Amino acid sequence: xxAAAIPWWVWPIALAAVGxxxxxxxxxxxxxxxxxxxxxxxxxxxFHLDFVRGAGLLFALAGTLxxxxxxxxxxxxxxRLVMPLGLAGSIxxxxxxxxxxxxxxxxxxxxxxxxxxxxxIVIWRTRSTESAMVDPDALARMLKLEGEFRxxxxxxxxxxxxxxxxxxxxxxxxxxxxxxxxxxxxxxxxVPALNLLMAAPLKVAVGSSALIISIINSSAAWVYIxxxxxxxxxxxxxxLGVMLGSRLGAHLLASVPAHLVRWLVIVVMLLAGARALLRxxxxxx
Amino acid sequence: xxxxxxxxxxxxTRAGFAISLAAFLVYVSGAVEPFVPLERLPQLWSLPAxxxxxxxxxxxxWGWLGLLGYADYLNLAAVALFGVVTLVCYARxxxxxxxxxxxxxxxxxLAQVLVLAAAAAGFFTxxx
Numbered sequence: 001x002x003a004a005a006i007p008w009w010v011w012p013i014a015l016a017a018v019g020x021x022x023x024x025x026x027x028x029x030x031x032x033x034x035x036x037x038x039x040x041x042x043x044x045x046x047f048h049l050d051f052v053r054g055a056g057l058l059f060a061l062a063g064t065l066x067x068x069x070x071x072x073x074x075x076x077x078x079x080r081l082v083m084p085l086g087l088a089g090s091i092x093x094x095x096x097x098x099x100x101x102x103x104x105x106x107x108x109x110x111x112x113x114x115x116x117x118x119x120x121i122v123i124w125r126t127r128s129t130e131s132a133m134v135d136p137d138a139l140a141r142m143l144k145l146e147g148e149f150r151x152x153x154x155x156x157x158x159x160x161x162x163x164x165x166x167x168x169x170x171x172x173x174x175x176x177x178x179x180x181x182x183x184x185x186x187x188x189x190x191v192p193a194l195n196l197l198m199a200a201p202l203k204v205a206v207g208s209s210a211l212i213i214s215i216i217n218s219s220a221a222w223v224y225i226x227x228x229x230x231x232x233x234x235x236x237x238x239x240l241g242v243m244l245g246s247r248l249g250a251h252l253l254a255s256v257p258a259h260l261v262r263w264l265v266i267v268v269m270l271l272a273g274a275r276a277l278l279r280x281x282x283x284x285x
Numbered sequence: 286x287x288x289x290x291x292x293x294x295x296x297x298t299r300a301g302f303a304i305s306l307a308a309f310l311v312y313v314s315g316a317v318e319p320f321v322p323l324e325r326l327p328q329l330w331s332l333p334a335x336x337x338x339x340x341x342x343x344x345x346x347w348g349w350l351g352l353l354g355y356a357d358y359l360n361l362a363a364v365a366l367f368g369v370v371t372l373v374c375y376a377r378x379x380x381x382x383x384x385x386x387x388x389x390x391x392x393x394x395l396a397q398v399l400v401l402a403a404a405a406a407g408f409f410t411x412x413x
Contacts, residue, residue, distance in 0.1 A: 008323050012313065046327070050334035062367050065298045072291035079287045079378075083390060087397050094400075094409045105333065142389065215397065218371040219404040225365055226346050226407045229334035232360030233326060236309040239367070243302050 016241035023245020028261040034060035034184040039272035051231040053183025054224035061217040062239035063246040064210040070250040075149030076207030086215035089176030096180025097223035113277025120269035134199040139165040162198040180220040297370040308363040312356040320355035372401040
């Protein structure tokens with residue numbers, strides 16, 4: 001059946017369902033959701049990639065906004081850690097959004113497919129670390145990038161500090177740019193940058209990643225809104241679905257086994273990335 | 286400061302959710318006429334955003350504010366509210382940070398408010 005022959009109302013229902021499921025998985029995996037939403041909807045739904053990327057940014061934004069209060073109250077997100085990194089990312093995400101809206105669609109779709117497959121491999125190969133207490137650098141001390149949280153799974157209070165702050169700024173600048181170009185939440189890179197590079201504990205990295213996405217995407221989303229790349233019929237059911245899913249995901253974060261979620265995300269990303277790559281290269285329209 | 290941010294974020298996000306849901310129900314129920322008829326969208330949504338705007342007469346930049354009487358632009362306004370949630374929450378904690386003597390953090394928060402306000406105003410995209 002041709003997509004254009006399907007009644008319009010089928011698509012918002014399908015988008016809300018997809019959004020709800022991605023919302024749960026995204027928070028558990030510490031990703032923005034856009035990294036699943038954009039390749040899935042861009043490859044299997046009939047909308048132009050401009051609208052899908054605009055929706056992807058708002059989708060990741062809404063999901064992380066919804067999860068934010070719970071993550072902040074539990075101490076699994078640190079506003080002190082998020083603020084300087086989010087500022088670097090949000091400035092670069094605006095530049096990325098402007099570049100992305102000027103690019104050829106097929107090229108963008110093929111690059112998106114390749115990027116999503118690469119991200120899936122990075123997630124697969126990356127080992128998280130429950131970092132030991134590190135010696136913070138001068139900038140981290142000045143910005144007071146430290147905190148504490150109570151881990152319900154481990155049943156203890158964990159004090160943490162971070163280091164390699166300049167590397168963190170550079171990483172979040174690059175992450176923000178890519179997020180803006182492709183309409184992704186870019187949480188796939190936030191968590192390793194916070195955990196492996198800066199040595200934040202994994203749960204703090206996952207929680208803070210969600211909050212950083214909400215900041216980075218807030219600025220890039222305006223570029224898409226001003227350029228007419230936001231289609232409410234696509235965006236609203238998706239974000240309503242993801243907000244409900246994300247709230248559920250934030251409540252489940254402390255108890256769900258992370259490795260199951262990780263494998264689910266890897267498989268879905270490989271499939272959606274391959275589809276986007278084939279579509280962009282014209283091998284499977 | 287973190288607790289205040291969380292509280293404001295919670296309230297603003299819940300409000301955004303409720304407003305989006307209400308606006309969307311108005312849109313799909315047909316209670317208010319959309320600028321672009323729903324039945325026409327499947328022929329248009331596979332086109333690039335620039336071509337879509339050309340064919341529908343969609344205004345650029347903030348021009349859509351003049352079309353809030355239409356259901357689709359009412360929904361766009363609801364969606365745009367999510368774009369200001371972070372700005373509002375940051376604006377709330379700036380005075381708290383200054384009052385707590387955390388000047389460096391306060392200036393970072395203030396810079397973030399300015400970046401978000403400039404993006405919302407269309408400063409980075411020439412107003413469109």
